[in-house]
Amino acid sequence: MKVFHNKSQLSKIIDGFKAKNRAIGFVPTMGALHEGHLSLVEKALSENNVAVVSVFVNPTQFDNQEDLVKYPRTLEADVALLKTVSDDKIIVYAPTVDDIYGDDVKSQSFKFDGLENEMEGAFRDGHFDGVGTIVKRLFEIIKPNRAYFGEKDFQQLQIIKKLVELNHMPVKVIGCPIHRADDGLAMSSRNTRLTENHRKVAPFIYETLKSAKIKFGTKSAKNVTEWVEKQFKKQPLLELEYFIIADTDTLKPVKRKSTKKTYRAFIAAYAGDIRLIDNIALN
Known part of the structure; x- marks a missing residue:
């Protein structure tokens, strides 16, 4: 399984796929992967030739810095888990903060037709600016045909669909059912x-x-x-x-x-x- 930390190296691989008309499915994550993530990856592989999984704890979408510090970072275990799905059809992009943001670690400001002001937006200041910034950047780097998001973050799913619509991005955003533990708790x-x-x-x-x-x-x-x-x-x-x-x-x-x-x-x-x-x- 190939793991890239640098967008320029990843882009060469992506361009090769595009030249061969190979469909790319994309699953963005912040790591600490679980069965819910794997279900998204399996869905991506069922509809595309290759799946790109990003593993990046995005600093600009945390309004609570303590939460950012404590967020689990388990890349080695994440890669091992992904290998149980496929070793040759999954590419991992695990960039550094510098690779994504350079010296300017801040969000763009977005308007999503008011979707950003409801629920999570009302309780987490600047959260969806951070989400919009990182997803837009990842879409530009990976150039996926389809991108897969769990419905647990349903507001985020709707906002990303709006992001694609407003920016005329050539990617189909697909929402997938919430994956739950046996006792019903949503996987997180x-x-x-x-x-x-x-x-x-x-x-x-x-x-x-x-x-x-x-x-x-x-x-x-x-x-x-x-x-x-x-x-x-x-x-x-x-x-x-x-x-x-x-x-x-x-x-x-x-x-x-x-x-x-x-x-x-x-x-x-x-x-x-x-x-x-x-x-x-x-x-």
């Missing part, structure tokens, strides 16, 4: 940092989402939200940051349900100092 690199007690109660997040989906069939968004908030008050090991039912397209909170629109429920909660997010389609 952060899960490895949970204490034993927090790991035991974390599936409560998904259980609550499933119950909220059922209730949304007969109750208003306001009533469902109030019910979720009450449930979390009964769970002392988890602190609810937000629960929002939003329009799938605009991500704006629902005020009155419409049979002509689709909705998702989004949640963010703290298990100790570990922030977990999840979501579920409601209709």
